[in-house]
Amino acid sequence: xxxxxxxSILLSSAVNAAExxxxxxxxxxxxxxxxxxxxxxxxxxxxxxxxxxxxxISANLETRKSLILENISTAExxxxxxxxxxxxxxxxxxxxKNDAKSMISQAKERLTKDIILKKGALEKDLxxxxxxxxxxxxxxxxxxxERINKIAVETSADLLHQLISADVNSSSVSAIVNDLSSxxxxxxYGN
Amino acid sequence: xxxxxxxxxxxxxxxxxxxLGSIDISFTNSSLFMIIxxxxxxxxxxxxxxxxxxxxxxxxxxxxxxxSFVSKMISDTAGSKAKPYFSFIFxxxxxxxxxNMFGMMPYSFTVTSHIIVTFFLAFFVFVGVTVIGFMKHxxxxxxxxxxxxxxxxxxxxxxxxxxxxxxxxxxxxxxxLFANMLAGHTMMKVFGGFVISxxxxxxxxxxxxxxxxxxxxxxxxxxxxxxxxxxxxIYLNDALNLHH
Numbered sequence: 001x002x003x004x005x006x007x008s009i010l011l012s013s014a015v016n017a018a019e020x021x022x023x024x025x026x027x028x029x030x031x032x033x034x035x036x037x038x039x040x041x042x043x044x045x046x047x048x049x050x051x052x053x054x055x056x057i058s059a060n061l062e063t064r065k066s067l068i069l070e071n072i073s074t075a076e077x078x079x080x081x082x083x084x085x086x087x088x089x090x091x092x093x094x095x096x097k098n099d100a101k102s103m104i105s106q107a108k109e110r111l112t113k114d115i116i117l118k119k120g121a122l123e124k125d126l127x128x129x130x131x132x133x134x135x136x137x138x139x140x141x142x143x144x145x146e147r148i149n150k151i152a153v154e155t156s157a158d159l160l161h162q163l164i165s166a167d168v169n170s171s172s173v174s175a176i177v178n179d180l181s182s183x184x185x186x187x188x189y190g191n
Numbered sequence: 192x193x194x195x196x197x198x199x200x201x202x203x204x205x206x207x208x209x210x211l212g213s214i215d216i217s218f219t220n221s222s223l224f225m226i227i228x229x230x231x232x233x234x235x236x237x238x239x240x241x242x243x244x245x246x247x248x249x250x251x252x253x254x255x256x257x258x259s260f261v262s263k264m265i266s267d268t269a270g271s272k273a274k275p276y277f278s279f280i281f282x283x284x285x286x287x288x289x290x291n292m293f294g295m296m297p298y299s300f301t302v303t304s305h306i307i308v309t310f311f312l313a314f315f316v317f318v319g320v321t322v323i324g325f326m327k328h329x330x331x332x333x334x335x336x337x338x339x340x341x342x343x344x345x346x347x348x349x350x351x352x353x354x355x356x357x358x359x360x361x362x363x364x365x366x367x368l369f370a371n372m373l374a375g376h377t378m379m380k381v382f383g384g385f386v387i388s389x390x391x392x393x394x395x396x397x398x399x400x401x402x403x404x405x406x407x408x409x410x411x412x413x414x415x416x417x418x419x420x421x422x423x424x425i426y427l428n429d430a431l432n433l434h435h
Contacts, residue, residue: 024200024305025373030221031307032214034202037222038308042286045229049236049285050278056240057258064245 145181152177196380200304200373220300221308228289228302236285257285261420268421269428276427279319283312284420287368291412294372295405303415304372306365313365316423324430334433364422371415375408 153174161167204217239254247255261281265273273280287303294301302308324332336353337346382404385397 023197024202025307025369027202029215030202030204030217030219033216033219034221034305034307035311036216037218037225038302038311041222041225041229042282042312045232045286046279046282048233049282053233053236053240054258054278054281057236057254060240060243060251061255061258063243067245 149174149177149181152181196377196384199376199380200301202300202305221302221305224290224293224300224302228286228293231293232285232289257281264417264421265424268424270432272431273424273427280420280423280427283316283423284416287312287419288413288416291372291416292409294376295409295412301372301376303368304376306369309365309369310361311365312419313361313368316364316426317361320423320426320430323427324433327431328433331433332430335429360426364419368415368419371411375404375411379404379408 153170156173156177157170160173202219202221204219205223206218208215209217235250236254236257239250239252242248242251244251258281261284262277265277265280269276290302293299294304324335328334336350336357338349338353341349379401382397382401386394386401389397
């Protein structure tokens with residue numbers, strides 16, 4: 001009912017107004033009214049916006065901004081942390097690699113040193129032995145003709161004694177043996 | 192209602208005549224559309240600021256984008272000193288914008304197509320800016336009329352020109368908005384009239400023109416509100432940061 005009344009008032013006023021034309025902007029009849037209502041509506045709008053609505057929007061924007069900044073900073077922190085962890089990890093890996101390398105090389109060095117040492121000792125021993133053996137052999141060699149002569153003289157004397165049961169002058173036997181043996185020996189010992 | 196293209200700007204009384212002494216302050220269609228625009232602004236921005244979700248809803252996004260848009264406009268043109276006047280410029284921009292936009296609805300009334308309304312707004316801005324200027328700089332604000340680096344011979348002439356240009360600010364500011372609204376709406380009405388008078392045979396051309404003009408008028412409605420607000424910012428900048 002009120003709506004209908006309002007509409008009918010609106011319509012009749014519009015029809016009334018349409019009768020007088022020209023440039024309605026210059027018609028001073030409603031100037032004061034327009035200024036009055038403009039002042040009222042605009043001041044109310046301004047007060048409500050500035051006191052209630054705009055601070056809320058500003059606060060909303062501010063909280064969102066700070067929240068986002070906070071999130072970004074925590075993310076950044078996490079990233080830095082993980083980066084430092086990766087660095088640490090890499091360092092550890094690198095260090096253990098180096099350790100292993102140095103251990104291997106040390107062991108190698110120690111082993112080669114050991115081997116060289118033992119080899120050297122062994123070689124020394126061997127050469128000593130060889131020298132000793134050579135000396136022995138030389139001794140044997142040096143003494144051999146003399147002994148052989150001696151044995152030959154004794155054997156010849158024994159043989160002669162048993163054959164003709166006579167003592168033979170050992171010096172004459174040895175002279176003969178020496179003569180023979182020097183002939184034969186020269187065949188074995190070329191000197 | 193009427194075929195006269197000016198009839199759309201007619202102000203008429205709604206309801207009884209209200210008199211304050213001998214002054215007529217009756218409620219008119221102009222007042223109605225001022226109230227409608229203000230209510231629409233309050234409704235939209237109230238809805239847009241009610242709840243603060245990290246991922247804004249559409250209406251919240253609208254409110255926040257408008258907020259940052261105006262905020263950026265002010266800080267770009269008038270610097271950080273203009274921050275206390277943000278609420279006023281925001282209200283001014285939104286009021287003009289919504290009045291312009293509501294004026295685009297058929298059978299509606301464009302509040303800003305009336306010189307008295309735009310002049311009152313512009314005059315208020317002018318007075319406000321002048322008061323702020325004198326409060327910040329005292330009589331030094333008069334240096335605004337003396338640009339630096341001007342030969343002494345030309346100085347009197349320049350000062351006169353500067354004073355005239357300063358005093359004509361409210362007129363240029365108000366006439367710009369008023370004339371744009373008036374011309375656009377009159378044109379639309381005229382072309383609309385052509386569509387009817389040329390009928391089904393020849394009416395297509397003005398109709399297509401009218402469609403294009405509607406798009407243009409929406410652009411103008413936004414642009415003029417923006418220009419009004421940004422010029423206010425520039426005047427405010429003069430008052431806050433005396434550059435000359």
